[in-house]
Amino acid sequence: MNDIRPIPGSSTASPVLVDPFGRQISYLRVSVTDRCDFRCVYCMSEHMTFLPKPDLLTLEELDRICTAFVTRGVEKLRITGGEPLVRRDIMNLFRSLSRHLDSGALSELTLTTNGSQLARFAKELASYGIKRINVSLDTLDPAKFKALTRWGDLSKVLAGIDAAQEAGLHVKINAVALKGDNEDEISSLMEWAHGRGMDLALIEVMPLGDVGTERVDQYLPLSLVRARLAETYTLEDIDFRTGGPARYVSVKETGGRLGFITPLTHNFCEGCNRVRLTCTGTLYMCLGQEDAADLRSPLRASSSNELLYTAMDNAIARKPKGHDFVIDRRTSQPAVGRHMSHTGG
Ligand code: SAM
Ligand code: SF4
Numbered sequence: 001m002n003d004i005r006p007i008p009g010s011s012t013a014s015p016v017l018v019d020p021f022g023r024q025i026s027y028l029r030v031s032v033t034d035r036c037d038f039r040c041v042y043c044m045s046e047h048m049t050f051l052p053k054p055d056l057l058t059l060e061e062l063d064r065i066c067t068a069f070v071t072r073g074v075e076k077l078r079i080t081g082g083e084p085l086v087r088r089d090i091m092n093l094f095r096s097l098s099r100h101l102d103s104g105a106l107s108e109l110t111l112t113t114n115g116s117q118l119a120r121f122a123k124e125l126a127s128y129g130i131k132r133i134n135v136s137l138d139t140l141d142p143a144k145f146k147a148l149t150r151w152g153d154l155s156k157v158l159a160g161i162d163a164a165q166e167a168g169l170h171v172k173i174n175a176v177a178l179k180g181d182n183e184d185e186i187s188s189l190m191e192w193a194h195g196r197g198m199d200l201a202l203i204e205v206m207p208l209g210d211v212g213t214e215r216v217d218q219y220l221p222l223s224l225v226r227a228r229l230a231e232t233y234t235l236e237d238i239d240f241r242t243g244g245p246a247r248y249v250s251v252k253e254t255g256g257r258l259g260f261i262t263p264l265t266h267n268f269c270e271g272c273n274r275v276r277l278t279c280t281g282t283l284y285m286c287l288g289q290e291d292a293a294d295l296r297s298p299l300r301a302s303s304s305n306e307l308l309y310t311a312m313d314n315a316i317a318r319k320p321k322g323h324d325f326v327i328d329r330r331t332s333q334p335a336v337g338r339h340m341s342h343t344g345g
Helices: 061-072 089-103 118-127 142-149 155-164 184-194 222-229 294-303 306-318
Strands: 003-004 011-017 026-030 077-081 108-113 133-134 170-177 199-202 235-237 247-251 255-259 274-277 282-284 292-294
Touching: 003 155, 026 061, 061 077, 061 089, 061 274, 061 294, 061 306, 077 089, 089 108, 089 118, 118 155, 133 155, 155 170, 170 184, 184 199, 184 222, 184 255, 199 222, 222 255, 247 294, 292 294, 292 306, 294 306
Parallel strands: 026 077, 026 274, 077 108, 108 133, 133 170, 170 199, 199 255
Antiparallel strands: 003 011, 235 247, 247 255, 274 282, 282 292
């Protein structure tokens, strides 16, 4: 597809962004901070070094890059992190980006959050046109929650989910399937989510960054989880998609939907429509590869967007075919050195 649209403020027309494999980039994930009020064992190490604050893009700069992507055909924006709701004044970014929902250029503005600050922000998010959010929650056991997040408080997250649902937000729960940690709890987590009208998506742990633990000790293949669930529940494959890589089944007994995000057991890169921007303006064309493009320099070099668009074009021209994640006893190195909190999950 080569839809031609004019770039505002420019005499040139610009195509939407299409990579060398013909995949149109319609989805941008933006990590607005690499900081977080949790230290989940599969995401961060206990002692993290965070980016120096002066390196961060301002909220205005983040808005400008997001807007450039929207102009070039991005229709879906997900704000993530780190924990996006701990970034100071983050509501200003949601408010200003909501103009692209009003104009119809964006079909969805959404976020992924650990839920700790949701009770404070749910209503305001809904007022800016956010309709669906993802809340990450791996267990409903308070002690296990504390152990997995190191710093988290389950009651705050549950209060946040209550507030989000009261504000009319459609909540999807994301849970990383973790060997030994929550593997016995997956059916109860699913029953709980479905009982509250929420989808549950399970995620395979990915080898991103050194977290001080062998990944093979965390990794639980979802093929195994599915087979186990199928002993108790009737799972039917359905076509339901949310624009991401999750493949869904409906669960007859609960009436709910269960998603499987399987970067390891089933590589889904062929349909990848997304790129990821960090809070310092680095664009990653693939979650599982090191190659990246600096968008901060062209952004700051000129108040017009020509240099930025050129850097975006050059970056998308390098989008790789896919990741090559491996988790086994022989491969102890992470696939990439950076943590998920840096690139934005
Ligand atoms: N702090 C927010 C949260 O937890 O939802 C947003 C950022 S977090 C990095 C985004 C998602 O990535 C979460 O659902 C988290 O469980 C997931 N995640 C983090 N590290 C991961 C890893 N190594 N493998 C798979 N998923 C991971
Ligand atoms: Fe923070 Fe989310 Fe990473 Fe947990 S998964 S440490 S909540 S960024």
